[in-house]
Amino acid sequence: MAPRTLFEKVWDAHQVQAETADTPAVLYIDLHLVHEVTSPQAFSELRARGLGVRRPERTLATMDHSTPTLPSGADGRWPFADPQAAAQVQRLEQNCADFGVELHPLGSPRQGIVHVMGPELGATQPGMTVVCGDSHTATHGAFGALAFGIGTSEVGHVLASQCLLQRRPRTLAVKVDGTLRGGVTAKDLVLAIIARLGVGGGTGHVLEYLGPAVRALSMEARMTLCNMSIEAGARAGMVAPDDTTFQWLAGRSRVPSGAAWDAAVARWRSLPSDPGARYDREMALDASALEPMITWGTNPGQGIAVTGRVPDPAAEKEAAARASAEAALRYMGLRPGQAIAGQPVQVVFVGSCTNGRIEDLRAAAQVLRGRKVQTRTLVVPGSMAVKKLAEAEGLDRVVREAGAEWREPGCSMCIGMNGDVIAAGQYCVSTSNRNFEGRQGQGGRTLLASPYTAAASAVAGAVADPRPLLEGR
Amino acid sequence: MNPIRVIESRTVVLPRENVDTDQIIPARFLKTTSKEGLGRSLFADWRYDSAGTPRPEFVLNQPATQGCQVLVAGDNFGCGSSREHAPWALVDFGIRAVISTSVADIFRNNALKNGLVPVVVDAAAHQKLLSAPGAPVRIDLESRTVTLPDGSRASFPIDGFARYCLMNGVDELGFLLSQGEAIDRFERSR
Numbered sequence: 032m033a034p035r036t037l038f039e040k041v042w043d044a045h046q047v048q049a050e051t052a053d054t055p056a057v058l059y060i061d062l063h064l065v066h067e068v069t070s071p072q073a074f075s076e077l078r079a080r081g082l083g084v085r086r087p088e089r090t091l092a093t094m095d096h097s098t099p100t101l102p103s104g105a106d107g108r109w110p111f112a113d114p115q116a117a118a119q120v121q122r123l124e125q126n127c128a129d130f131g132v133e134l135h136p137l138g139s140p141r142q143g144i145v146h147v148m149g150p151e152l153g154a155t156q157p158g159m160t161v162v163c164g165d166s167h168t169a170t171h172g173a174f175g176a177l178a179f180g181i182g183t184s185e186v187g188h189v190l191a192s193q194c195l196l197q198r199r200p201r202t203l204a205v206k207v208d209g210t211l212r213g214g215v216t217a218k219d220l221v222l223a224i225i226a227r228l229g230v231g232g233g234t235g236h237v238l239e240y241l242g243p244a245v246r247a248l249s250m251e252a253r254m255t256l257c258n259m260s261i262e263a264g265a266r267a268g269m270v271a272p273d274d275t276t277f278q279w280l281a282g283r284s285r286v287p288s289g290a291a292w293d294a295a296v297a298r299w300r301s302l303p304s305d306p307g308a309r310y311d312r313e314m315a316l317d318a319s320a321l322e323p324m325i326t327w328g329t330n331p332g333q334g335i336a337v338t339g340r341v342p343d344p345a346a347e348k349e350a351a352a353r354a355s356a357e358a359a360l361r362y363m364g365l366r367p368g369q370a371i372a373g374q375p376v377q378v379v380f381v382g383s384c385t386n387g388r389i390e391d392l393r394a395a396a397q398v399l400r401g402r403k404v405q406t407r408t409l410v411v412p413g414s415m416a417v418k419k420l421a422e423a424e425g426l427d428r429v430v431r432e433a434g435a436e437w438r439e440p441g442c443s444m445c446i447g448m449n450g451d452v453i454a455a456g457q458y459c460v461s462t463s464n465r466n467f468e469g470r471q472g473q474g475g476r477t478l479l480a481s482p483y484t485a486a487a488s489a490v491a492g493a494v495a496d497p498r499p500l501l502e503g504r
Numbered sequence: 505m506n507p508i509r510v511i512e513s514r515t516v517v518l519p520r521e522n523v524d525t526d527q528i529i530p531a532r533f534l535k536t537t538s539k540e541g542l543g544r545s546l547f548a549d550w551r552y553d554s555a556g557t558p559r560p561e562f563v564l565n566q567p568a569t570q571g572c573q574v575l576v577a578g579d580n581f582g583c584g585s586s587r588e589h590a591p592w593a594l595v596d597f598g599i600r601a602v603i604s605t606s607v608a609d610i611f612r613n614n615a616l617k618n619g620l621v622p623v624v625v626d627a628a629a630h631q632k633l634l635s636a637p638g639a640p641v642r643i644d645l646e647s648r649t650v651t652l653p654d655g656s657r658a659s660f661p662i663d664g665f666a667r668y669c670l671m672n673g674v675d676e677l678g679f680l681l682s683q684g685e686a687i688d689r690f691e692r693s694r
Contacts, residue, residue: 047690048683054665057683059690069587071537076677085687097535115535122537166586166610182588182614184676192680194687198663200609230522231580231606264583266609330522330583351578355521448531455554467526467584469549 034305037271038202038237041177041302045160047194055196061159062176063189064145065092065132067123068448069164073187074126085193087131091154094120095144097449098137100411100438109137112450130190143414143440146170146384150254151416153283157272157299162189167384167464168267169260173253174280175272175302177237180261200266201311203236207244209319214498216394217252218386218462218481220244221259222324222334224316230332233265236312239304240270244318250279251390258385259464262331271303323496326466326479327371328359333466335371337484337496343367362468363476364456372494374478378459379408379489380471381482382438383445386462387413389420391482395462396426398486398500399433405492408435409451411443435489447471460488505619507673510644511600513573516563517637523577524584525611529593531585542589543596563637564597573600574641576633580604582611591615601643603650605630616666617676623650629658645671 035043042058050056070092077083084090097116103109111117120137127134135141141148146167149155155171161178162168164186171178181195188195205224211217225232238260240253248256253270260268277296280286287295322336333356335342344356344367360367365374381387381395395410410430412418418440421427427437444451445463447470453459455474462485463470466477478494487497533545551562558565575594581604582590591614594602601621612622623643625633632652633641639653645667649657669676 047686052664053668055663057680057686059687068534072539072588075537080677082681096531113535119535119537164586164588166584180586180610182586182591182610182617184588184614184617188677188680191677192683192687193691194680194683196665196676196680230583231608234580234606234609261584261610264580264608330524351519351521354519355578358520446531448534465524465526465584467524469530470526473530473549473554 034308036202036304036308036310037175037239037269037302038177039308041158041160042199044158050199055198058160058195058197060162060189060193060195061089062149062154062161063090064149064161064163064168065090065186066096066145066163066165067094067119068096069183070126070186071119071122072183073190074130076187077130077190082191084130084132084190089193090132090190091149092123092127092132093135093142093145093148094123094137096442096446098441099450100441100443102439103138110450112448116449140415143416144384144387144442146258147387147413147417150174151283151414153280153286156280156286157276158302162195166261167258169265170254170258170384172257172260172267172269173250174276175269175299177267177269179267201236203233203238203265204310204313205238205240206313206315207240207242207318208315209244209317210247211244211318211321214483214501215321215323216481216483217248217255219321219324220318221256222326222331222479223321225259225263225332226324226334227314227316228263228332230262230330231264233260233263236265238263238265238268239310240268245270246273249390250275251388254388255385259331262464272299323481323484323498325371325460325484325494327363327365328356329362329466329468330359331464331466331479333359334479337372337480337494339371341365341367341369341371372496374458374494376458376460376478376488376493377406378453378457379404379406379485380411380444380459380461380463381485382409382411382413382443383463384413385464386482387411387417389417391462392417392421392426394482395486396429398483398490398497399435400429402433402490404434404489406489408489409438409444410435411438412440414440444471460485460494505673505675508619508621508670509646510642511573511621512640512642513600514638514640515574515576515633516569516572517576517634518563519578519634521578522580522583525582525587525590526584528582528590529587534587534589539592541596542593543598546593546597568638571598573598574603574643575599575601576603578604579606581607583608586610586614588614588617591618591620595620603633616670619670621645621670623660625650625658625660
C-alpha cells in the first residue's frame with residue numbers, strides 16, 4: 032500500500048461509502064459532542080421526522096456557551112444572562128432526557144467547555160472521527176483524531192444516522208522545527224502560523240502539525256495548537272499520537288483498561304503518517320525564532336510579536352487587503368507604527384477552549400503570583416475538573432490575591448453571550464481564539480495572546496511582554 | 505426545500521474581505537431554540553447603532569438594495585464559527601446567493617443545506633461585480649454560470665451532489681437515511 036498520512040488513515044477507516052464523482056463519501060462518526068446553542072433545532076428536526084438518535088452511546092452533551100460563570104445562589108438558581116439563555120439550557124436537558132443522551136449539566140462534576148470536557152473524560156481518542164456543532168472541534172485533533180465543526184443541520188444528520196456526507200479535504204503539513212523559547216507557548220506558535228497562512232489560507236484543508244517543536248508539546252499545548260486551526264480556515268488540525276498522548280489518556284474514564292488498553296495503544300501506534308506520505312501542501316516554521324505573539328486587528332491572522340509595531344496598511348500591495356487592514360485599525364483605534372506593548376488595556380480574560388486548561392491557569396498564576404492586576408481580570412477554568420485541580424493547587428488563591436476574579440467553568444468572555452462581556456471601546460487582552468469585531472461584546476476590542484502575555488498585561492494595565500516578569504525582572 | 509434552478513436579482517455589494525459569522529449574526533442572537541426570524545439580526549452591529557436605530561450608511565439599509573437577493577462580498581466570506589444561524593439569517597432576510605472569490609468551508613456546507621447558493625468566481629469576474637452594485641445578475645445552476653453586468657458569463661464550481669440537491673429540492677438527511685443498510689454493515693464490521 033502507498034504511504035499514507037495520519038489524516039488518510041483515519042479517513043479511510045471511517046468510509047461507509049467512498050466518494051464518487053456524483054456523491055460525497057458517507058463518513059462514520061465515532062464521537063458526537065453536543066451543546067445547548069447549536070443543537071435545539073436539530074433535535075426539533077428529529078421530532079418533526081419521528082427519528083431517534085441512532086447511537087446515543089456515541090453522543091455526549093454538556094452546557095457551556097450561554098451558561099453563567101458566576102456561582103448559583105443560595106436557592107440553587109443560576110444567574111443566567113436572560114430568560115432565553117435559561118430556556119436554551121432547559122431545552123438541552125429535555126432533549127437529552129427524551130433521546131437518551133448522556134449530559135453533564137451545569138454544576139455537575141464533569142461539566143465544562145465541550146472541548147475541554149471530551150478529552151478529560153477520555154472520550155476523544157486517537158484515530159477517531161469527532162464532530163460537534165462548534166468550529167473549535169478542531170481541538171480534538173491533538174489526539175490524532177479527525178475532528179471538525181459542523182452546522183446544526185449536520186448535527187441532525189449525525190444524531191439520526193451517525194454519519195455525514197463529506198468530500199475528502201486536502202492536506203497541509205505544517206512542519207515546526209527548533210524549540211520554543213522561554214515565555215513562548217503553543218498559543219504564540221499557532222498565532223504565528225495563522226499570521227503566515229492568513230485567515231483563509233487553510234480553507235479546504237486538514238492541517239497536520241509535525242516536527243520536533245510539536246513533538247515536544249504537552250497534550251494541553253497540542254490542544255491549543257489544533258484548536259485554532261479553524262482560524263486559518265482549515266477544517267481540522269491533527270497531531271500524530273505518541274507516548275505523550277498515551278500517558279495523558281491512560282486511566283481516564285472512557286478509555287479501555289488492561290489488555291484492551293494495550294491493544295488500543297498498539298493500534299494507535301500505527302496511526303502516524305508513513306515515511307514518504309505525500310501532502311497536498313507543506314509549510315515550515317522555525318519555533319526558535321518566535322516571540323510571544325499578539326493580534327492588533329479584527330481577525331486572528333493579524334498578529335505580530337508583542338515586541339513589534341502595528342503594521343501600516345499602506346504597505347499592503349492589494350487594495351482589498353489594505354482596505355481590510357484600515358478598517359481593522361479604525362475599529363481597534365490603533366495607529367500604524369505604534370509599539371503594541373504599552374497599549375493600555377482595561378480587561379484581561381484567561382480561559383476558553385483555547386487556553387482554559389490546567390497548564391494555562393498555571394501559566395497565568397505564575398505571572399500573577401505576588402502581583403496585583405491593574406485591569407478587570409477574569410480567570411475562567413475550562414471545566415469543573417480543571418477548576419477542582421486548580422483549587423487543589425491553590426491557583427484560585429493566587430488569582431484572587433492578585434485582584435482577579437475566579438469564575439465557574441464556561442465559554443465566558445470568549446463569546447460574550449452569557450453575561451461576561453467587555454464594554455464598547457474597551458481593550459481586552461484575551462487568551463481566546465477570535466478577535467472579530469464585537470466578539471467579546473458590542474464595540475469591544477480584543478487582542479489575542481497567550482496566558483503569560485494576558486497575565487502580564489493585567490499586571491501592567493497595558494499590553495506587556497511576559498518574559499521580564501517570568502525571569503523575575 | 506424548494507428546487508432552485510435560476511436566481512435572477514440585482515446585487516447588493518459588501519466589498520469587505522473575511523466577513524465572519526460573528527458579523528453576519530452576533531452571538532447574543534444565538535440564544536434562540538428556533539430558526540425563525542433571524543433576518544432582523546442579520547449584520548446587526550453594522551446595520552444598527554447601539555440604540556437599535558438603522559445606520560443609513562450601511563448598504564443593506566439603503567433603499568436601492570431593498571429586495572436584492574444576491575450578495576456580492578469580499579474574499580473568504582463566512583469565516584469563523586459554525587453557527588448555521590448565519591445562513592438562516594441571510595435566507596430569512598431574503599438573500600438567496602452569495603458571490604465571492606472564496607467561501608469558508610463550514611459556512612458553505614451550512615448554506616447548501618438551506619438553499620443559499622455559494623457562488624465562487626475568479627478575481628476578474630468578482631471585480632466586475634464589485635464595481636457594479638445593483639446590477640442585475642442571473643445565476644444558473646444548470647449551466648453553473650453567472651451572467652455578469654457586462655453581459656459576459658463566468659462559470660463557477662459547485663459540487664455535483666450539492667447541485668443535484670439544490671436543483672431537486674432533495675435534503676441530505678433523506679439520502680443519508682437511505683444508506684441505513686450500509687451503515688449497519690459498517691458498524692458490524694468494526
